[in-house]
Amino acid sequence: MKNRILFSIFLTMFSFVFTVSAKQEKYTKHTVAKGETINMIAQKYKVTPYDIYSLNPDSQNGIQLNSVLLIPASASVVVIHSSQNATQTSNPNSHLVQPKETLYSISKQYGVTIDALKAANGDLLNNGLKIGQNIKIPTSGSGQNVAASKPVETPKVVAPVVSKPAVVKAAPKVEAPKGETTYHIIEPKETKYGISKKYGMTIPELERLNPAIVNDFPIGFKLVVSGNVVNQAVLETPKPAVETPKPVAETATAETTSTKKYLEEYVVKPKETIATIANDYGISEQELISLNPELKRGIKLGMILRVPKGQRKEPVKKEQGNLLKTINTNARKQLALLLPFNISKIESDTINSTQARLKKDKFLNLTLDFYSGALMAIDSAKVLGMNVDIKILDSQETKNSSNVATLVQQNNLQSMDAIVGPFYQSNVEKLAELLEPTKTPVISPLSKESGKKYTNLYQSMPSAELLRSSIFDFMKAKSGNIIAVVDNKKGSVKQYIQEMQPNVRIAGLSPKGTFVADSLKVLFQKDKLNYVVLASESTGMILATTSAMLAAQKEYQVQLVILEQNDTFDFEEISLTRLTKLKLLYPSLSRPNETDEANQFDAKYKKINKIIPNQYAIRGFDVTFDTLLRLSQDKTFEETIQVSPSEQIENKFDYVQNATYGYSNNGIYILYYDTDLTIKEAL
Incomplete structure (x- = not known):
């Protein structure tokens, strides 16, 4: 669906009365020029279409050339309240x-x-x-x-647990960890050398305690370290003499003896995956695999795994869809939406008219689409009687800048019960950092990136890594025979499969990098469903691979799988019939929804905006409505996250707490093309 909503999304969507806090005592008369719309006029005067419709009710049926409209005084910040009874005080005292x-x-x-x-x-x-x-x-x-006056107390920095204070000497002796295990999370730009020096270790010792980092050093990995944080004075002293390496057998024995103290055994239960077990124990998937190398061949029911002792979190039972049944309308909550309208940039553009800018500014159109869906969510919230005050603010952001710090200061965002936005990851992280002391939930609505982590940051978009692992977990749960056909241009995919999915067999290519049918067929098994993971954007390789699979259907059960959206599959050369015969399977952030509720949403949206909603408009509705639902409970926002997943028009929100920071959304769908030419959810 083409992303082409203009300022028609600013059309009033409030079937209930909202109070706009900006004073509107003076009015301007505007004569409608050729080609102008209400949205363009609203943007020109920095007001919303709702403001114009309030003063010019007949304009809701359309505006005519040379007709005169009353325009309220402009306001740079729109504050929308869900009740006219909201008390405001103008007394500066x-x-x-x-x-x-x-x-x-x-x-x-x-x-x-x-x-x-x-x-x-x-x-x-x-x-x-x-x-x-x-x-x-x-x-x-x-x-x-x-x-x-008394300053705010600076949060105390808790040093890593050290069983015995490190003694500062000119040539310090490296000690193995004693007492409790001490961990260190790898931060961006950190090196093995820097971390080993920080804890008074050598690089070989660091690698012996953490075998997974011998060939890799991923950001966010939890390292086992010595526990001896070295004073800066140590770092300035001459390097200690090089120690004679210990025999390999002796090192392995010492490591095993030391590690066993902190491990216990865990038996894998039905439907559990590497990801879910790692999350339950507050460690990364790589750390769990390093403790259990046999997981490289896949996880199986009944396997006995080594896991950190006493670290398992008690599972919390989540009840799907209970949020609508438990709405609490008594306590008033506050929500802010920080959206990148970048109004000042539009005003200062002397070359392009607003209409011209809308035609070519994809980011602005995306923002307006999301905003249109958010307004629909606000409308639905009012119908359900939710008691929420809403501020809509211009985040004025680019990928490398925003005005979030100013907005926090000027709008007292610390008092918000939740905030949706900004859009860019760096800006939403900045906001989370500023509001972390007050634990104000900050929901990242669109970014799939990951960087700095904060306890109050909620990533509503599942990560690319989670999408990949989810489809492999699904195939393993079906006990399928998994084969991969990977284009030479997809080196990162091949590396991921080799490192994280070593039980998957990769079909060989010709010396020229082309597909070889026989190399695929020899890997098929007759007693299993053969999943063929195809990673290529070459039309020729896609056609060759799928042709070989279609031919093999006479003897084998085969199903085509992709790991991410691939526009090449939309080309005319690759027919939909071909994909449905192979029941193309893939992970998705959203689902097709043909329920009555979804059709009613589409109809209402089209009536207001004269166009059907695209993915960003639906995303705006889903994220905003999910947030409004969670605010309208008798629990805190964080408590609803822990016990209640929700499913909206196209998106699922099943947040899980990460090992050391915030929350991420595990709401992923596994979909497939069915033979009746529809897309369905795989069960």
């Missing part, structure tokens, strides 16, 4: 207490001291600060200077 605010944050906001606030409010604050209180704000000169 008072303040309405918001959720998560403290005396300290209010004192900083108004430049006064905490003691001055208490003195100005008498007995009102005797029982502490309460949401909804209207407190007096003394003048900035009252009481002592703000700088003299």
Whole structure:
């Protein structure tokens, strides 16, 4: 579906009354020019179409050339409330207490001291600060200077557990770990040399404790280290004399004896995967495989694995679809959407008109599509009686910059119960970092990247790595015979299969890198379903491989598999019939939905926007509505994440807590092309 929604997404979607907080006391008259739309006019004056429709009700049926519209005063920030009864105070000498605010944050906001606030409010604050209180704000000169007030305590940095303090010497002796195991998470730009020096180890010792890093050094990997954090003074001393390497047999024995103290055995249960077990024990998949090399050949029911002792998290039973049944409309919550409209950039563009910019600015169109879906979610929330105040803010972002810091400061985002956005990973991470002290949930709506990790960051898009592992887990659970045909140009895929899916056999290619039918057929098994994972963007290789599979269907059960979206399969040369005969299987972030609810959503969206919703509009609805549902519960946002997955129009949200940081979404669909020319979910 083409991504081509213009400013028609700014059309009012509020079947309920919203209060816009910006004052609108002055009006401007605008004469409609040729080719203008309500959306373009709203953008020009920095208002929403809803504002224009409120003053010009007849314009909802269309606008005519040379007709005159009343335009309200512009406002750069739109604050939407779900009730007209929201109390606002314009008195600069008072303040309405918001959720998560403290005396300290209010004192900083108004430049006064905490003691001055208490003195100005008498007995009102005797029982502490309460949401909804209207407190007096003394003048900035009252009481002592703000700088003299008690500062926020800096979180203490907990040093790694060390069983025995390291002794600083000119030539320190490296000690093996004693007592409790100490871990170190590999950060970006770190090296084996730097980490080994930090903990008073040699690189060979570090590798002996962590065999998985001998040929790899992935960011985020949890290392077992000596536990002896070396003082900086040590790093400046001459290098110790090179030690005589110990015999391999002696090293292995010492390592086994040391490691056994911290391991226990675990028996693999039905439907469990490497990923789920690793997550249950708070370790990475690579770490679990390093403890159990036999996992390189795949995981099987009843296998006995070595796992960290006492680290298993108690599984939490999640109930699908219970969020709609438990909506709590009593407590008012606050949600902010930070979307990259980049209005200032549009205003300063003297070369392109707004209409011309919309035709070629794909990122702006994506943003507007997402926004249109979010507004539909807000409309649905009102129909269901959810009690949520919503701020929609312009994040003014590019891949390398944004104004999130300013927005946090100017809009008191610390008080939000959740925030959706920004779009770019670096910017959403910056926001999460700023709001981590208040544990404000920050939902990344579109990014599949991963970088810095924060405890309050929720990645709503499943990662590419998870997509890959999920399809392999599915095939293994079906006890299939997995074969891969990998184009020479797909080196990263081949490396992934060799390292992470070593039980998968790779079919050989000709010296020229072309497909050889016989090399595939000899790997087929008659007693199993033969999955053929095809990684290529070459039309010729795709046609050759699928032709060989179609020919083999007389003798074998075969199914075609791809690991990610491949536009080459849409080419006319590769017919849909060919793919349905082979029941093309693939992992997906979204699903086709032909239910009555989905059809009603499409119809309503088309009625408002004059076009059917694309993937970004549906994504905007799904992410926003899932967030609104979680806020409208009698639990905290984080608690709903831990017990309740949800499934919206096309996307699933099944968040899991990562080993050392935040949450990621495991909501992935395994889909296939059926012979009736439909796409279905594989079970």
